[in-house]
Amino acid sequence: MAAGIALTDQDRLPWLDALHDVLAGWAVEGRSGILTCSALKQSYRERLTAGIEGLRFVWLDPPQALIEQRLARRTGHYMNPNLLGSQLATLEPPQEANVLHLAAGETPQQAAAAALAWLRS
Numbered sequence: 001m002a003a004g005i006a007l008t009d010q011d012r013l014p015w016l017d018a019l020h021d022v023l024a025g026w027a028v029e030g031r032s033g034i035l036t037c038s039a040l041k042q043s044y045r046e047r048l049t050a051g052i053e054g055l056r057f058v059w060l061d062p063p064q065a066l067i068e069q070r071l072a073r074r075t076g077h078y079m080n081p082n083l084l085g086s087q088l089a090t091l092e093p094p095q096e097a098n099v100l101h102l103a104a105g106e107t108p109q110q111a112a113a114a115a116l117a118w119l120r121s
Contacts, residue, residue, distance in 0.1 A: 009043075016047045027052050034119075040090045056098040058115045064088065066105045 019037055026033050039045045039057070049055045067084060094101075100118045102111050 009041075012044065013047075016044055020048050020050065020052075023048060023052055023055065027054075034115075038087065040087065041092045042095075045094065045096070056100070056119065057094055057096065058100045058102065058111075058118070059094050060111060061093075061101060061103045062105045 016039075019035060022033075023035060037048075039048055045057065064084070071084060100115060102114060106114065
């Protein structure tokens with residue numbers, strides 16, 4: 001990604017499986033937590049949640065211009081900002097009932113507060 005080459009589904013599978021293992025471990029231990037990732041496709045979300053009950057998703061969906069602005073201000077991040085288009089083209093908006101959709105351009109603090117309030121409810 002740093003070189004501007006988008007990951008394929010095959011590239012993502014080991015990463016998704018490792019994240020699933022974290023979530024499954026929390027479930028077995030009776031723990032809760034927040035895991036952040038770009039689960040862009042329905043198949044990715046299904047892989048993350050396989051066999052785990054009660055998981056919920058927060059979908060951050062700010063306008064593309066805001067994402068571009070935030071990417072331009074990042075320093076030292078692995079993702080090349082030129083990959084944003086491919087990320088958005090890959091996105092399959094979540095249709096699940098267990099999703100909080102944050103569509104506006106909230107500040108990170110506002111988005112976190114809204115997500116925590118929803119997760120606690």
